[in-house]
Amino acid sequence: MPQLSERLAEVRSYFAHGDHHLGYRRLLDAALETGNFDVYRATLRFCDEWDATPEADRGRTVTDRVSGLLALIETGHRPPPPAGTGPRLEAEGVAKRYHQGAFSLAPVNVRLHHGQIIGLVGENGNGKTTLLRLLNGDLRPDAGTIRYHFAPAGTAAYDVRSRIAFIPQRPQSWYGSLMDNLQFASTFAGLTGEENELWTEMVIARMGLRPYRTYNWSRISSGYKMRFELARTLLRKPQVLLLDEPLANLDMLAQQIILEDLKFLAASETMPLSIILSSQQLYEVEKVSNEVIFLQRGVARYQPGAPLDEAPEEKTALVLELETAATRDELEALLGPAGLQQLTFNGGVHILYFAPGTGTGDVLTLLGGSGLPVRYFRDISHSSRRFFVA
Amino acid sequence: MIERIQRHLLTHHPLLWNTRALWVLGTNILLHLLFLLAGLGSVQPARLGDERGSAAIGTGGLVTFSILCSLLVLLVWLLFYFRNNAFRNGYRLTPGYLLREWGLIVLIVFTSLIYHESFLLGKRLRVRQFTNTERFVQEVNAAALAMAFVPDEEDDPAYFVLNNCAENGGILYNNSTNYQELADSHRNDTSVAGRQIYQESLTILRALQQPDAFSYRHYCGMPISYAWDYPGMTGADEHHARRIRWIEAGSRDSIRASLDALVNLCNRYGIRSRIHTDSLAAAVFRLPGNALWKYTPTDRFVYHEGVQQENASYLLTDDLRGVFSFIDDCLPNRRNRQDHAERLLAMGYTAFGLALLLWAWRRFSRKVFLVTLVGVLLWSILIGLMSIGSGDGSGPSVIILCLFVAFGLLGLFFLRSRENKTATGVLLLWHFLLSAAVIPLILFLCNQSYDRLRWSYNNNELWERIAQQRHPVLYWIEGHTGTLLALNFALVLLYIGLAGNRSARSWQPMPEE
Numbered sequence: 001m002p003q004l005s006e007r008l009a010e011v012r013s014y015f016a017h018g019d020h021h022l023g024y025r026r027l028l029d030a031a032l033e034t035g036n037f038d039v040y041r042a043t044l045r046f047c048d049e050w051d052a053t054p055e056a057d058r059g060r061t062v063t064d065r066v067s068g069l070l071a072l073i074e075t076g077h078r079p080p081p082p083a084g085t086g087p088r089l090e091a092e093g094v095a096k097r098y099h100q101g102a103f104s105l106a107p108v109n110v111r112l113h114h115g116q117i118i119g120l121v122g123e124n125g126n127g128k129t130t131l132l133r134l135l136n137g138d139l140r141p142d143a144g145t146i147r148y149h150f151a152p153a154g155t156a157a158y159d160v161r162s163r164i165a166f167i168p169q170r171p172q173s174w175y176g177s178l179m180d181n182l183q184f185a186s187t188f189a190g191l192t193g194e195e196n197e198l199w200t201e202m203v204i205a206r207m208g209l210r211p212y213r214t215y216n217w218s219r220i221s222s223g224y225k226m227r228f229e230l231a232r233t234l235l236r237k238p239q240v241l242l243l244d245e246p247l248a249n250l251d252m253l254a255q256q257i258i259l260e261d262l263k264f265l266a267a268s269e270t271m272p273l274s275i276i277l278s279s280q281q282l283y284e285v286e287k288v289s290n291e292v293i294f295l296q297r298g299v300a301r302y303q304p305g306a307p308l309d310e311a312p313e314e315k316t317a318l319v320l321e322l323e324t325a326a327t328r329d330e331l332e333a334l335l336g337p338a339g340l341q342q343l344t345f346n347g348g349v350h351i352l353y354f355a356p357g358t359g360t361g362d363v364l365t366l367l368g369g370s371g372l373p374v375r376y377f378r379d380i381s382h383s384s385r386r387f388f389v390a
Numbered sequence: 391m392i393e394r395i396q397r398h399l400l401t402h403h404p405l406l407w408n409t410r411a412l413w414v415l416g417t418n419i420l421l422h423l424l425f426l427l428a429g430l431g432s433v434q435p436a437r438l439g440d441e442r443g444s445a446a447i448g449t450g451g452l453v454t455f456s457i458l459c460s461l462l463v464l465l466v467w468l469l470f471y472f473r474n475n476a477f478r479n480g481y482r483l484t485p486g487y488l489l490r491e492w493g494l495i496v497l498i499v500f501t502s503l504i505y506h507e508s509f510l511l512g513k514r515l516r517v518r519q520f521t522n523t524e525r526f527v528q529e530v531n532a533a534a535l536a537m538a539f540v541p542d543e544e545d546d547p548a549y550f551v552l553n554n555c556a557e558n559g560g561i562l563y564n565n566s567t568n569y570q571e572l573a574d575s576h577r578n579d580t581s582v583a584g585r586q587i588y589q590e591s592l593t594i595l596r597a598l599q600q601p602d603a604f605s606y607r608h609y610c611g612m613p614i615s616y617a618w619d620y621p622g623m624t625g626a627d628e629h630h631a632r633r634i635r636w637i638e639a640g641s642r643d644s645i646r647a648s649l650d651a652l653v654n655l656c657n658r659y660g661i662r663s664r665i666h667t668d669s670l671a672a673a674v675f676r677l678p679g680n681a682l683w684k685y686t687p688t689d690r691f692v693y694h695e696g697v698q699q700e701n702a703s704y705l706l707t708d709d710l711r712g713v714f715s716f717i718d719d720c721l722p723n724r725r726n727r728q729d730h731a732e733r734l735l736a737m738g739y740t741a742f743g744l745a746l747l748l749w750a751w752r753r754f755s756r757k758v759f760l761v762t763l764v765g766v767l768l769w770s771i772l773i774g775l776m777s778i779g780s781g782d783g784s785g786p787s788v789i790i791l792c793l794f795v796a797f798g799l800l801g802l803f804f805l806r807s808r809e810n811k812t813a814t815g816v817l818l819l820w821h822f823l824l825s826a827a828v829i830p831l832i833l834f835l836c837n838q839s840y841d842r843l844r845w846s847y848n849n850n851e852l853w854e855r856i857a858q859q860r861h862p863v864l865y866w867i868e869g870h871t872g873t874l875l876a877l878n879f880a881l882v883l884l885y886i887g888l889a890g891n892r893s894a895r896s897w898q899p900m901p902e903e
Contacts, residue, residue, distance in 0.1 A: 137899055156895070158896070158898055162482045162483075163482075174473075175473035180400060181474070183401060184407070184474055184476070187400065187401060188482050188483065189481075190482075191401075
């Protein structure tokens with residue numbers, strides 16, 4: 001987790017290089033982290049100016065105010081309380097068999113720490129939602145135990161559940177304006193009066209929802225509905241966030257923004273969220289996750305190197321994904337000497353399995369030297385992608 | 391302004407914001423005031439007679455209008471109230487939040503259902519303005535005294551010669567009975583009752599032969615009577631004594647003055663009448679034995695060969711009685727207070743039932759709510775069928791009480807074992823829906839036992855003392871049923887607010903499968 005000074009330097013750098021939008025978002029992140037309502041007030045004034053300034057003029061006018069705001073953030077920053085150690089949520093051997101239907105989820109182990117993101121990948125009907133619902137307490141496990149370490153023993157079940165946020169693939173519709181709903185959620189997190197107003201406005205700004213404050217459910221797009229849910233989650237200040245297919249039905253840009261938001265939520269200094277998200281967007285999930293669990297027909301396979309990895313022998317094998325016009329024979333001839341042990345072709349890409357100890361650079365050198373037309377290359381040795389192509 | 395208040399409520403009092411309590415209760419206060427004003431304005435003393443003075447003034451249309459207002463207010467309120475549900479969203483709730491929400495639901499539903507009561511209150515207040523209890527007593531006394539001098543039909547039993555005002559009315563005459571036929575039919579009847587009927591018929595037939603068979607002297611009826619409800623009401627015998635004094639003393643002036651007072655009353659309340667007080671006073675002394683000879687129709691018009699004609703004299707006595715009955719309904723007396731309390735209690739229970747449904751909808755899932763309702767319908771039909779066969783209703787009452795306990799225990803068991811979420815919710819909801827009926831059913835059973843005991847003692851005069859000594863609990867319950875029913879309202883309110891909400895809070899995070 002970067003220190004405040006590093007974060008602020010990053011913001012300065014973005015603005016200096018003209019990356020205004022990124023700089024703006026990071027600035028809001030830094031301001032949010034202060035937990036200081038004076039900073040929030042100043043930041044929101046800055047946001048008003050930002051919104052009122054045409055995009056072309058932002059570099060010239062608004063950027064000048066950034067330094068002042070960053071200075072305020074630096075002075076107004078309150079050190080967060082020490083984060084707890086150990087996992088927040090722990091599931092051991094959790095299994096589930098439905099009474100109706102043939103599907104069953106084989107025992108799964110999950111250990112979710114502070115500020116950690118666990119990706120849950122797998123094709124449809126392989127148990128992602130079941131696992132998330134088990135972790136949320138919606139379903140009763142047939143075997144195994146789930147422990148919520150953020151709640152002291154004896155805490156009422158409702159109170160435990162109120163500290164877990166579960167966002168289903170299709171979030172429930174809500175009524176009234178977006179702003180009213182978010183302020184309502186804020187009030188239950190203990191924020192009243194002006195503090196409620198400022199905190200909610202800050203989260204709305206961070207989630208890019210400012211133009212939609214007065215909108216209702218039917219007027220905002222799927223991407224913003226998901227961001228609304230994230231904003232509501234943030235306002236509720238839960239300990240654990242479970243997301244079921246948050247990237248489904250979103251365009252690429254919306255996916256990137258949601259993932260970036262998740263990273264921000266998990267990396268928060270003052271209230272780090274522990275997140276488990278399920279998705280079929282493997283690479284996107286891998287980008288933000290500390291750990292990935294792959295579910296195939298209800299059986300969990302763990303990412304190599306992960307604490308729960310059950311297949312340590314695979315750690316050192318090099319697996320590459322390659323898209324090229326070269327034939328199988330040409331590839332075998334070229335890469336055989338470099339330790340190629342197995343080559344599979346799934347119709348679009350070749351999957352190349354090399355002997356342990358083979359380096360990615362060696363393979364790239366051979367490919368580059370051969371002059372073969374390479375259209376796509378990816379090292380998936382540590383990616384759950386291996387499970388999809390196996 | 392409204393926006394500012396809303397924002398303040400949203401960020402300080404989310405419950406008030408969510409329930410829109412401030413607005414809906416404000417609207418209700420306004421509507422109650424309007425209904426009260428409408429009630430005040432709906433009563434004009436001079437129009438009471440024209441409107442037949444009945445207690446139904448404005449009630450029919452007003453009840454419909456009041457129901458429409460209630461529906462409108464409740465529907466609009468629900469549209470806003472259903473927008474947010476902090477409990478189902480899993481928000482962290484402050485202690486007492488659910489209890490307060492429940493209390494507000496009951497308050498809002500109750501105040502939205504009783505607009506009509508404000509109208510009635512307005513009516514009552516207006517009536518008390520122009521006719522207070524003392525005046526009412528005076529007017530009823532005056533009317534009751536005077537109406538004896540305004541006979542409306544030839545053979546009015548109230549004037550019959552065999553009437554005895556002092557001794558339980560004497561031999562009662564019924565002008566729709568053919569006493570000759572009655573006597574003939576019992577001539578050979580040897581039973582005690584048959585002989586008595588025969589003798590009485592002969593006596594009446596003999597009396598009817600007298601020229602003064604129907605006379606002002608014998609009148610001991612009570613044309614208008616509220617003796618039980620108001621101190622100071624003159625009784626029938628007292629009126630009779632006074633009339634006899636006047637008749638024997640030949641006091642035409644007193645009789646005329648009494649009739650003038652009646653005319654004034656009619657004028658005051660707009661009761662259509664055409665009474666010639668002089669000729670009516672003179673009529674009392676016209677025939678020997680003060681026999682009746684002049685009759686005043688009780689209808690204004692008479693139809694003669696298809697043509698409507700106004701009678702030369704008339705007094706719309708039904709209207710007069712109706713006006714007094716209406717005023718009586720509006721005055722503060724024990725009977726009226728009891729009626730109002732019972733009506734409010736009934737409205738309270740109706741509101742409570744509606745609030746309970748709303749509570750169930752807010753606290754449990756749609757599935758549980760719907761299954762519960764279908765279940766309620768089914769076992770209501772079953773219990774209804776059983777009660778048809780059981781006669782006194784004690785069997786179904788006992789079954790309902792047993793179901794209440796069984797549903798509660800089973801629901802609690804499932805709740806603790808965290809098994810079967812839907813069934814648990816349904817059992818708990820059934821238990822809480824039935825909770826409102828528990829004390830009324832226990833009271834019903836107690837009162838039934840009390841009645842059975844009373845009849846076992848042949849309902850004799852000493853029963854009260856016996857019951858007090860030997861069955862003090864049943865005696866006390868019988869005497870305090872109304873209070874206990876009102877108390878039940880508060881108890882169940884608390885039971886749902888505390889135990890119901892606690893159960894819902896435990897039920898909500900239960901795993902589904």
